[in-house]
Amino acid sequence: MKLRFSSMTVGLTLGVTAAVVVACAVAAYFYSVRHFNSVLEMARINALAESELIQTALEHAMLKNDRPLIAQMIEGFGKQARVEQLVLLNRDGVPRYSSAPLKHEDDFQISSPTCQACHRDPVDRRASNRVIETRGGTILRTVVPIRNREDCHRCHAPDKTINGVLILDYDAGEVRAGMTRDLRWMVAGTGALTFVIVGAIFVVIRVSVLRRLQRLENTARMVSQGDLERRAQVDGSDTLAWLGREFNMMADSVAGLVNEVSAERERLETVINSIDDGIVVLDPERRIIAANDAFLRRTGSAREQVVGSFCYQLCTGACAQPDCPTLKYLQTGIHQVRIFEHRCGNGKVAWEEIHVSPIRDASGHLTHVVEVWRDISERRAAEAKLAESHRLASLGVLASGFSHELNTPLGTVLTCIEGILRETPAQQSAQPEPERIRESAAIAREQLLRCRGITQQFLRLSRGQRSHEAIVDVREAIESAQRLVDPTARAHSVQIVVQPLAAGVHVRAGEAELQDILINLLLNAIQASKPGSRVTVEAESNGVVRIRVRDEGCGIAQENLHKIFEPFFSMRDGGTGLGLFLSLNAVRSWGGDIVVESKLDNGSMFEVVLPTIQPEPVQEVEP
Secondary structure: OOOOOOHHHHHHHHHHHHHHHHHHHHHHHHHHHHHHHHHHHHHHHHHHHHHHHHHHHHHHHHHOOOHHHHHHHHHHHHOOOOEEEEEEEEOOOOEEEEOOOOOOHHHHOOOOHHHHHHHOOOHHHOOOEEEEEEOOEEEEEEEEEEEOOHHHHHOOOOOOOEEEEEEEEEEOHHHHHHHHHHHHHHHHHHHHHHHHHHHHHHHHHHHHHHHHHHHHHHHHHHHHOOOOOOOOOOOOOOHHHHHHHHHHHHHHHHHHHHHHHHHHHHHHHHHHHOOOOEEEEEOOOOEEEEEOHHHHHHHOOOHHHHOOOEHHHOOOHHHHOOOOHHHHHHHHOOOEEEEEEEEOOOOOEEEEEEEEEEEEOOOOOEEEEEEEEEEOHHHHHHHHHHHHHHHHHHHHHHHHHHHHHHHHHHHHHHHHHHHHHHHOOOOOOOOOOHHHHHHHHHHHHHHHHHHHHHHHHHHHHHHOOOOOEEEEEHHHHHHHHHHHHHHHHHHOOOEEEEOOOOOOOEEEEEHHHHHHHHHHHHHHHHHHOOOOOEEEEEEEEEOEEEEEEEOOOOOOOHHHOOOOOOOOOOOOOOOOOOHHHHHHHHHHHOOOEEEEEEOOOOOEEEEEEEEEEOOOOOOOOOO
16 A cells, blocks of 8 residues: 655644654753753862862861871761762872772772873863762762961971872762753653643644544444445545545455355355264363354254353263363363263263364464264274174184193193192001192192183183273283283294383273283284294383384285274285274274384384373271
8 A cells, every 4th residue: 555645744744843853952952051050060069168178177187197086087077978988198199098998999090090080181271070980980079189388397398289189079979860850850841842732733633634533433433343334434635535535445345355254154154064073163261162063963952052151061972071082182282082972862872982173373372172073883883893703703813722721731730630649548557748749739729720810811801891991000911911822822833022011000991902902913923923933022111101012023014004904904814804903993092002113024013002190009998
């Protein structure tokens, strides 16, 4: 937009500029005159008079040669108001008496800058006092010589002109105070003058400018309130008339843009409302800003009741859960996915998968949060069928080694029992060996307990009962999975090596599901390994729990790495292609993930990542 100037604009600008310049010039002139002719001169006269008075008093004490009195008088005069320091120098410039300890003795040497401020001028042009800058600040220094009069010749040689120098330093604060008073006077005068000028300008602008601007303001207010047809009244050819025409052109453009935005908003609402997934927009305080029809059907409320209320006031779905995904996102800033059971109005149970994503402005600050509610009831039913199919397949693999695993301890038990029978004599007179019988019985008991543990663990796995999330000990889960796959590993001549893991590492998960995931990863590693190789299981906890299963098998081609977690994709003959798919879904539902690294002919590494937790201490109950 090109800026136009009129005679009124130029006149006002020049008038205001001239008034301010004249006012500042007049104030500066009065300030300088009063400063140099009044404040400084008065300070010099007072300092010189006081110095001569002190000189007269000191000369009287000098005639009596009363040195303690001289020191007492110097100290007393130095304590007077405004006196910074009072020093008496001998004719060589050496300080003899001082009202206060000297901070810098070299300040009174002829070569020092403070002394050169006067000595650099000729004798006839030297003033008795002068404002000088010292290392301690600005002072008004008065120098009075102590003349060698005839009465002084008793102690001083007659050929000397002076016996010493009296230096009186005043703090320049008094001078500054005078300057401040003058400055205030100048500011007051300038302010009064400025007030008069502004008043005159205001009258002119009020008559010729403000009335027209007020009409333009009223028009702008009506447009902002929704009256897009209102236009400003334009008359004349000056700057304000040009401004009115430009405003009318802008109002025409705004009206067109508002109509376009309204049309786009209606189309966007139509698209969002046609989506089956529930969509709701929240502010950082979890107040609902917008929601589509699918979300309103889930809540069973009208739009007027939902918009403007807080999400936790609806008490539906995730809003009734303590682990709210939106609240968790606001606390951590990490994308959240939750699965919740939702009871519909007709009494049916539906499963909702809720995704929480942020909306940020151009500077990266969070402005809103979007929740997407997706009904996954059919998907969960299909996953349950897939899990059952996979479970049966896994049981088939484990069953081949299960019978062999039981035969070994049962054979040991049979041998021990036969040994006990042999040690027990047929005749009553013979005495058996108690230690050997006790040892055989202990071995038999240990092997029977082992059989019972293997049987119970296998039965728990075979039932396929989905357990609720609980606090699971990672080391126990790994050891349980190892015990179940050991027979299969021995049948394939593969060694399973479990790296030591400290106790007390826990995660929140389903115990049976986590065990099933580890068994699936171990079985895959065994089946991919060559005879004589080994499979390594290791775990670590550093903020998150990482369980790694490594094998020395054939590896996975790079083009298949992104497919192995897809359902029904398997690189093994007879595989169902469901194990990794179900395992990944289960781990992600616990807030974790599964990472894979593999190279062809170099083995593979599957890593289960889960958030770690600290289990609550168990309180002992006193009997």
